Amino acid sequence: MKIMLLVTKIVIALAAASLISTQVAGQATSIPASRQITPEDLVKLLQSSPEQKPLMIQVGSHVLYTQAHIPGSEYIGPASTEAGLQQLRKRVAMLRRTQLIVLYCGCCPWSHCPNVEPADNALHKMGFRNVKILYIADNFGSDWVNKGYPTAKGD
Amino acid sequence: MLVLVLGLLWGRHMRSGPQASGPKQHPVAPDFTLPQVNGPSLTLSSYRGQVVLLDFWATWCVPCREEIPHFVELQDKYRAQGLQIIGVSMDDSADPVRPFAQQFHMNYPIVMGNAKIGEQYGGVLGLPIAFLLDRDGRITKKHIGATPGDVFDKEIATLLLKQ
DSSP states (O other), X not given: OXXXXXXXXXXXXXXXXXXXXXXXXXXXXXXXXXXXXXXHHHHHHHHSOGGGOOEEEEOSOHHHXXXXXXXXXXXXXXXXXXXXXXXXXXXXXXXXXXXXXEEEOOSSOGGGOSSHHHXXXXXXXXXXXXXXXXXXXXXXXHHTGGGTOOOBOOO | OHHHHHHHHHHHHHXXXXXXXXOOOOOBOOOOEEEETTEEEEEGGGGTTSEXXXXXXXXXXXXXXHHHHHHHHHHHHHGGGXXXXXXXXXXXXXXXXXXXXXXXXXXXXXXXXXXXXHHHTTOOOSSOEEEEEOTTSBEEEEEESOOOHHHHHHHHHHHHHOO
């Protein structure tokens, strides 16, 4: 019985390690600081003149987006999935490659986000050079909503 | 007359004093009925009398995956003493949840969450978030972000001792 319990624990731990390791390549820590924008700076940008407003795209969870998102931002689909990346590519296909685009997620801590890096890579491969990733250290609740920044609900 | 009014006011103060200065009650967790990934709908209040760990998670959430094996252990360890862990998946669909639950040998019920329950619980705007409920269904702890298993172990053990 004890051996079975030990074996089960080992199997679970290996499964967890395997799934976690598949996420390492997609983590946001590889995004250089020069392509990040802080929440404070994004708020200032949004308050500036309308012609400088970026296209904002949330590339994470729809359930989280529905509860709270940045007003004016669009939901595309989780960029950690091929379906989400396809939607992202489709959305930006006809845009000028100089368009300022801000991507964000906020599902979990920055170092563990599986969505922003694949999205950033996808846009880079399409030739977009004016892309910023919103740096969310912990999650969208703590780093945006609780700071009192503008928020919208629903789809 | 003045003495009578003052006396009435004093009596009212004395009646309200103890209630105003008593221990702050933990809020009762919002009740819900949600569909399970594998099974009938689950209602939270049906677990009154048990200690409940309510875990908001998702299959794509790396810190959640680190916590879940600890939850599996805790459920086994404390099931007989009255612990019930409930996973609230915030995945957009149940499709990835079923194979995930099988792979991780999740030994507790998993329900599909939504924006409404997220709002009921103060906004689930990042994962994982875990709530610890006492036997009266009151929220005693809220953990935002991955939390070490031994922290949950101590808190659960303490709550289980209270009847």
